[in-house]
Amino acid sequence: MTATRGLEGIVATTSSISSIIDDTLTYVGYNIDDLAEHASFEEVIYLLWHRRLPTKAELDEIKKDLAENAELPKEVLDHFKTYPIKQVHPMAALRTAVSLLGLFDPEADEMTEEANYRKAIRLQAKIPTIVTAFSRIRKGLEPVAPRKDLSFAANFLYMLTGNEPDEIAVEAFNKALVLHADHELNASTFTARVCVATLSDVYSGITSAIGALKGPLHGGANEQVMKMLTEIGSIENVEPYIHNKLNNKEKIMGFGHRVYRKGDPRAKHLRKMSEKLTKLTGEPHWYDMSTKIEEIVTSEKGLPPNVDFYSASVYHSLGIDHDLFTPIFAVSRVSGWLAHILEQYANNRLIRPRAEYTGPGKQQYVPIEQRG
Missing domain, CATH: 1.10.230.10 (Cytochrome P450-Terp, domain 2)
Known part of the structure; x- marks a missing residue:
């Protein structure tokens, strides 16, 4: 066995979610240029999870589901107030809050396809609320409750500032969300798939992915x-x-x-x-x-x-604090993580690679009294 550093060039799985071929990125076969210019982020979420663009009725339904699940449990909001605010990076707060959310989901360990989809909706809906609530609480401000009449992109900016954003800000943020939604088998996505391949739960998979995204060589x-x-x-x-x-x-x-x-x-x-x-x-x-x-x-x-x-x-x-840039990456990329987690569950095999051993060989145990 010969190791490949960083698994560069290694094909670790098959996937129908996104592809990078000849420097062209596609989501389910749709060129990223096409989606960036024309698609709403909600359409992209549906595309990644269902492998097709939604009808008008399906788009309205997923928008409604996301809006109805955006609020956070009071316990999570109160938990933020216990953090040592001056030393906690928002990515650490996000990682902890997502793990905490799992404690308040009665379906957290329910592994049916239907339950996992419902958890995907809840996580996609709540992560923007986590990021914006923490941002405000650490400044001594009250969180702004999500609104059901705003788009995903507009709602994030509204919850962050308390003001309804203008059209150009929403366009820019929606475009950024679309561009960051998925990227084949990147480090955080691979981490999520490795985690849930053990048949661990969705919350564990997303918490693991956030931990990988936190690094400066990836999302940071x-x-x-x-x-x-x-x-x-x-x-x-x-x-x-x-x-x-x-x-x-x-x-x-x-x-x-x-x-x-x-x-x-x-x-x-x-x-x-x-x-x-x-x-x-x-x-x-x-x-x-x-x-x-x-x-x-x-x-x-x-x-x-x-x-x-x-x-x-x-x-x-857009007036966003610099240390929120990586959490915003997660606000988008969770759509891709969840798509990959659901795909992993649907055709699962434990991910267990090997390592090329480079240590000493033929060692023999020496009693402690005889060690110099």
Whole structure:
């Protein structure tokens, strides 16, 4: 047996959910460009879970189901108030809250197909409420209850700020949700599938996935991109800052991708939204710095930007706290995680790979009195 570091190039399962072929991302055969321009996030959720786009009646039904399940148990809201707020990252709060939610779901350990679908609805509906409620509680504000008359994207922004968002903000956020919904067998999705392949419950699978997404080499990259932009500060500082990083062989967050060679097809959509939003907010320097960084890194390292790079300035322009960027990734990606969890349950086999042993051999036990 020979190991492959990071399982690069290893095909670990079959799936009918999403594909990355020749640098083209599709959800159930629909090109991401088509979906990003035309689909609502609710349509994408339905597509990932049912492998087809919904009819008008089916779309209305899933919207209704999500709206009716968005509220959190009081115990979860009260639990946030016990956290050491100044040191708790929102991703840690989200991970803990999702695990806690399982304690209040009477169907948590019910493993029928119907029960698992109902749990999927509850989790998809409640994760935005978790993120926004924690964000407000840590600032000493009361959570804003979800509204049943708003779209998924609009409702998130409303619960975050208490104000109904404008049309451009909703368009930008909906587009970001669509682009982040699924991405084949990425680290967090693989983690979720490994977890539930033991026939553990849906809440355990999503908690595991959130733990994997928390890392800066996965979901945490967009937060690090905004940190970099803030450190640079102005367009004049871009060249010396980036060249210093490159000369010291430091990683530039938001560039390159394990499975794309010509570039992440999602990045261009957020690049356009970044340009539009930064102009509207009177802060075009965020976009200008980003394009200058892209120019340098792409020309000198041959690395195009990935989806994380421009999502940072998009979220910043929407007035979202920087440490909420990764939880927002989870708000979207939970739709893909749940699709993969349901697919894993439907045709399950325990995921148990092997390891190439590189330690010593032919050792013999020596009594402790004889050890030097």
